[in-house]
Amino acid sequence: MQHHFIGGQWRAGSSGETLPVIDPSTGEVFDQLARGNAADIDQAVAAARAALSGPWGRMTATERGRILVKMATLILARHEELAQLEARDTGKPIGQARNDITVAARYCEYYGGAADKLHGEQIPYLEDFQVVVLREPYGVTAHILPWNYPAQMFGRSVVPALAMGNAAVLKPSEDACLSPLAFCAIAKEAGLPDGALNVVTGLGEEAGAALTAHRDIDFVTFTGSPEVGTLVQKAAAERTLKCVLELGGKSPQIVFDDADLDRAAGFVLKAITQNGGQTCSAGSRLLVQRSVYDTFVKKVVELFTKSSTGTPAMDRDCGPLINAAQQQRVQGFIDQARASGIPVLAQGQVADGVPAGGFYVAPTMFGPVPRDHRLACDEVFGPVLAVIPFDDEDDAIRLANATDFGLLAGIWTRDGGRQMRVAKRMHCGQVYINCYGAGGGVELPFGGVKRSGHGREKGFMALEEFCVVKTVVQFFGK
Ligand code: NAD
Secondary structure (H helix, E strand, O other): OEOEEEOOEEEOOOOOOEEEEEEOOOOEEEEEEEOOOHHHHHHHHHHHHHHHOOHHHHOOHHHHHHHHHHHHHHHHHOHHHHHHHHHHHHOOOHHHHHHHHHHHHHHHHHHHHHOOOOOOEEEOOOOOEEEEEEEEEOOEEEEEOOOOOHHHHHHHHHHHHHHOOOEEEEEOEOOEOHHHHHHHHHHHHOOOOOOOEEEOOOOHHHHHHHHHOOOOOOEEEEEOOHHHHHHHHHHHHHOOOEEEEEOOOOOEEEEOOOOOHHHHHHHHHHHHHHHHHOOOOOOOEEEEEHHHHHHHHHHHHHHHHHOEEOOHHHOOOEOOOOOHHHHHHHHHHHHHHHHOOOOEEEEOEEOOOOOOOOOOOOOEEEOOOOOOOHHHHOOOOOOEEEEEEEOOHHHHHHHHOOOOEEOEEEEEOOOHHHHHHHHHHOOOOEEEEOOOOOOOOOOOOEOOEEOOEEOOEOOOHHHHHOEEEEEEEEEOOO
């Protein structure tokens, strides 16, 4: 049974109600979570507020950083155990889960090391005046996270907030929250003072909505779907709170006719199969110049056909999807595309011997997909690739920018001038040239435009999101 972590203690939920923890690879229940409500959120926010005027609030940035670096060491010391937990909770292949735990530790190292490097400024002003610009924590930061990368998301969202001295209240996803809970125990062992980190598990519309509507939080950061992101932003706007939103994507991979096609094909496959396509930055639209369309599509089809889906322990390209609803949603996109007469170019395998109750869907590649079809515009959040031909550079740019999202873009060309011309015209938060990085890149500022959200996580810049600037003007004349 999993409890909330509030004020440094494990606490049963105030209602006594629970939620099942389901293994996506079998569909079986293997644990229970506390089903948090507004009363639990109240306790967590109060614990966070108290921490700010206790030992946590008095710590120097260097001391905070040391605790985070110690967390990284402890995470790495339990690497395999945490990777197995993450794989069981999310269904992802064990190799991908191992990478996620390494990345979570890396966030702790990175932001631990950075905690005392973002400092204020002194501004030249009038005679006999001294002006300093301070960077201070917001106070109590609220974090709402999705299920696709619980360990990485913890590192990406909560760790920089702690580095800047905020006290965090986290509501992880009801579908996958075991690694964030395990990190609470690790944080305590690393010496994090009570109340600096609080986790309340439960449903979005109960615990999540209670957290975003709470009157004593100072900042909200949300990672998840655009629909819920809009609700979160409205709740934050009610109290004029700062809100960072990391939402969905429909990211294009643009392949020009002068590209290294063999290299591009491998990246294209990985960018849509990684984490079963349940990655906000999945390369889910493949835009191919007409002159190499047949040649390039053939290369991707070969790889796609060999790709396979299996249990976490089988460690194939994909694992199962997170739950039955997601399986039905993704299958719905596939069925609708077939019914619209869009050709299936390739389908991966589902490995023999996967448990019948698991939420498996074979990776599927469709093309050519009409530019206005749902499959070309909407986020599937599963291993489904939409292939679309384009004519020339201008057409590629128009097409790449033609969705409501703007998270990532991949550009494949050997022409140096075109690389930068196209990169500058991409309306999105990250551009990869002759490479593609769905997920990783702790050091690289990340975030969206348009319906993909606003604000930046990852990298040194994320620290600026988690602190507020205060200008102090001092007259020191006689
Ligand atoms: P979701 O929006 O359904 O849920 C995300 C979180 O919000 C969960 O913890 C959920 O419990 C909570 N929630 C739900 N309703 C709420 C409410 N009314 N008030 C407050 N909280 C509420 O998203 P999901 O299905 O968990 O994740 C999939 C989505 O997340 C996709 O759209 C994906 O692209 C996006 N995502 C984006 C990023 C990014 O960095 N841009 C990263 C991962 C996932």
